[in-house]
Amino acid sequence: ELNRVRAEQDEPEFANPRNAAAGSLRQLDPRITASRKLRFNAYGVRAREGETAVSGISSQYARMTYLKDIGFPVSPYRIKAQSIGEIIEFHRKWETDRSKVEYEIDGVVVKLDDIRSQEEMGYDAKSPKWAVAWKFKPAVETTVLREVEYSVGRMGTITPTAIFDPVILSGARISRATLHNFDEVRRLDVMIGDTILVERSGDVIPKVVGVLKDKRLSDAGFILPPEKCPVCGHRAEQVEGEVAYVCTNPACPAVVRERIKHFVSRQAFDIEGLGEEIVARFIELGYLRDASDIFRLRAHEAELKELDRFGEKSVNNLLKAIDTASKIEYWRFINAIGIRYVGEQTARILAETFQPFDALAGAPEEQLMSAREVGDIVAHSIRDYFGNPDNRGLLERLFANGVEILYPEKINITDSPIAGMTVVFTGKADGFTREEFKEIVRKYGGTPSESVSGSTSMLVAGGNAGSKLEKAKKLGVRIITPEEFLALLGL
Numbered sequence: 001e002l003n004r005v006r007a008e009q010d011e012p013e014f015a016n017p018r019n020a021a022a023g024s025l026r027q028l029d030p031r032i033t034a035s036r037k038l039r040f041n042a043y044g045v046r047a048r049e050g051e052t053a054v055s056g057i058s059s060q061y062a063r064m065t066y067l068k069d070i071g072f073p074v075s076p077y078r079i080k081a082q083s084i085g086e087i088i089e090f091h092r093k094w095e096t097d098r099s100k101v102e103y104e105i106d107g108v109v110v111k112l113d114d115i116r117s118q119e120e121m122g123y124d125a126k127s128p129k130w131a132v133a134w135k136f137k138p139a140v141e142t143t144v145l146r147e148v149e150y151s152v153g154r155m156g157t158i159t160p161t162a163i164f165d166p167v168i169l170s171g172a173r174i175s176r177a178t179l180h181n182f183d184e185v186r187r188l189d190v191m192i193g194d195t196i197l198v199e200r201s202g203d204v205i206p207k208v209v210g211v212l213k214d215k216r217l218s219d220a221g222f223i224l225p226p227e228k229c230p231v232c233g234h235r236a237e238q239v240e241g242e243v244a245y246v247c248t249n250p251a252c253p254a255v256v257r258e259r260i261k262h263f264v265s266r267q268a269f270d271i272e273g274l275g276e277e278i279v280a281r282f283i284e285l286g287y288l289r290d291a292s293d294i295f296r297l298r299a300h301e302a303e304l305k306e307l308d309r310f311g312e313k314s315v316n317n318l319l320k321a322i323d324t325a326s327k328i329e330y331w332r333f334i335n336a337i338g339i340r341y342v343g344e345q346t347a348r349i350l351a352e353t354f355q356p357f358d359a360l361a362g363a364p365e366e367q368l369m370s371a372r373e374v375g376d377i378v379a380h381s382i383r384d385y386f387g388n389p390d391n392r393g394l395l396e397r398l399f400a401n402g403v404e405i406l407y408p409e410k411i412n413i414t415d416s417p418i419a420g421m422t423v424v425f426t427g428k429a430d431g432f433t434r435e436e437f438k439e440i441v442r443k444y445g446g447t448p449s450e451s452v453s454g455s456t457s458m459l460v461a462g463g464n465a466g467s468k469l470e471k472a473k474k475l476g477v478r479i480i481t482p483e484e485f486l487a488l489l490g491l
Contacts, residue, residue, distance in 0.1 A: 002036060016172045017104055026275045028314045042072040047115075058115040077101065080113060087134075095136045104170055107135035116467045122451020129451065138199040141167040141174075142212065145194050148179070148223050150230040154258030155340055156246040158226055158236055160185060162196070162208050169200045177206035182225045183243040189213070192221035229254075250390045256290060257283055259338050263291040267344050268336030269325045273318040281307075291336075292397035295326055327404045334360070337395070340381045348442065349373055350382075355407055361386045361395075413445030417488050421446045422455055426469060427462030429482035431491075444489055452477060460485045 002020055003013040014020035024036040045063055047054050057063050061080040068074045077094065081087045091108050098105050112118050112130040121129040143164045151159050159178060166175040177198055179185050190196060190211050197210035225245050226236045234249035247255060260279050264271040271294070282288040285307075287300055297304065297319065304315045328336070331351035335344055342350070353371040354360035360382075368379035385391050413419045423446045425437045432440065437460070438448035452459060452471045459472040459479045472479055480488070 013173075028273055028275075028278075028318075029309060029311075040073065041075045042067050043075070043109075053115070060111050060113045060115065060118070063115075081110075091134055091136075098136065104172070105136075106170065107133055109133050119467045120451070120471050122449070122453075122468075139169045140197055140199040140209070141169055142195055142197055143167045145190065145192055145196050145208075147192060149176070150226055152229060152231050152247050152252060152254035152258070154255060154262050154338055156229075156248070156250075156252065156255050158229065158245045158247060160223065162190075164196060164198065167198060169198065169206070172200070174198065174200065174206045177208050179208060179223075181243045182223075182245065185223050190223065191216065192223060193217050194220055250388075251289075253283065256288070260288060260291050260294070262338055263336045264294070264325075265336075268332055269294075269328055270332070271318075271325045272321045273314070274321075290394055290397070292394055292401050294322060295398070295401035295403060297322060326402050327406055330355070330357070330405050330407050333357070333403075333405050337385075337391075339385045341378045342382065346373060346378065351408065352442075357405055408443055416444040416446070418458065419445035421457035422449050423447070423458045423460065424449050424452050424456050424468060424472075425460045425462070425482075427465035429460075429462040431482050431486050440489070440491075 006013050014023065020036070021038055024033050024038055027033045042064075044060075045054050045067055054063055055066060057066055061078070064074050064078065079086065079090055081090065087110055094101075094105065094108060110132045112121065118128065118130040123129060143166075145162050145164045147163045149161045149163055151161055153159065159180065160182065162177050162179050164175060164177075166173050168174070179188075179190070188208060188211055190208065193216070195212040195215040196208050197212070198206055199209050200206050225238070228234065229236050229247035229249060229252055231254040232247065232249050232252040234247055234252065236245050236247055238245050249255070257280055260274075260283070261276055263269055264274040264279070274294070279288065282297075287293060287297060287304075301315060301319065304310055304318075305312050329351075331344075331348045334342065334350050335347035349371055350360055354363055363382075365376070365379040365383050368374055368382055369376060374382075418441065423441045425434060425448070429437070441448040446457075449456065452468045452475065454475060456472065456475070456477050459468060459477050460482055461469045461472070461479050462482045469479065
């Protein structure tokens with residue numbers, strides 16, 4: 001229904017429900033979000049800090065029933081399994097009957113039912129250890145490859161994308177899929193005009209997985225690396241020692257757009273209200289030529305308030321968010337400026353090792369490689385970045401436009417009592433939040449963790465500590481209070 005309305009209004013259709021929901025929630029105008037008529041199913045509920053039960057319930061399945069009883073929508077397609085066989089049968093049933101569900105599904109999630117056991121298992125960096133997403137086999141269709149388009153990323157990397165006759169995969173109309181790079185094109189031995197096999201990896205990402213070569217036509221066309229950037233027309237060249245071809249123009253509009261998108265993302269400047277569509281629009285209108293222009297948008301305040309779908313409140317909120325973001329943690333700044341091969345973790349390491357920023361900008365490769373996890377490729381990339389006059393100009397404009405780096409307190413971690421230790425926090429503390437605890441541990445050379453195991457060096461146990469405390473006692477892990485933890489670090 002949503003795509004039907006968008007088609008009638010000559011707006012691009014959403015590729016899938018996930019994109020539709022995410023795009024709706026990012027709208028600056030809440031009326032647009034409301035018009036999309038989103039619905040949700042609750043899939044979990046957390047106990048208050050330091051507690052393990054919700055209204056006395058310490059079972060995942062029972063919690064879902066509780067949520068349903070108090071009025072939250074929950075999925076009716078769930079069971080409490082007593083054996084692996086029941087789980088396999090449940091998975092098999094819904095892989096066969098997935099079309100009977102009123103929304104798209106791509107698998108089942110298997111969760112440990114006992115909440116205390118969940119807490120004991122804990123989390124890794126991105127997901128709970130007590131839950132597994134068991135995906136269905138990807139849907140596969142045959143179609144004909146009609147052409148190849150080229151897109152340009154924030155590092156200038158040119159990526160070939162296959163354009164083919166539309167097919168329906170898992171309820172979504174698919175007509176394009178990435179070919180990743182030209183080594184992959186050669187591996188697949190794919191040509192324009194070929195009959196190809198397309199699947200949706202995880203029922204989300206379309207992918208070309210094969211070619212029916214017996215159906216190849218005599219006039220099939222080769223897919224060749226571009227000699228020029230498809231966006232700006234500047235020379236394209238292959239990166240030495242890599243498979244990637246890149247645009248050589250740092251001012252390429254596509255590169256600028258993608259770099260600004262990264263610059264304002266959550267693990268960088270985290271500017272609420274500067275989504276992909278708005279960034280593209282501001283570039284088109286000439287307000288943004290590079291990331292430094294973000295901090296000059298206030299000069300265009302009156303013009304912004306006159307734009308279609310922008311109002312005074314939206315613009316005021318955006319400018320306030322930009323002002324707040326102009327004072328930024330050091331590691332976020334390093335991550336934001338877009339040095340090739342430097343992501344969040346490497347940015348944190350560089351921020352700990354090289355202070356102030358000039359020390360990083362001027363460090364030779366040998367000195368850069370003295371930082372943990374920084375090898376010769378990353379070190380060479382950092383030097384390349386700071387050796388580029390365009391990058392140096394961007395940095396000068398950022399600082400001139402009011403960006404201020406907030407440096408963490410420099411700690412000599414060789415003298416830190418928790419250097420090299422894995423430290424876990426549980427319960428409640430008056431002196432810090434859970435996120436602040438993690439930052440303190442990192443700052444003093446330790447590694448914060450969510451779960452207690454044999455490798456845990458120390459457990460900081462606050463009020464209402466749960467099963468982590470019991471497990472730490474069984475394993476003989478050192479246990480201290482939040483007050484003792486702060487005193488240990490002299491805080």
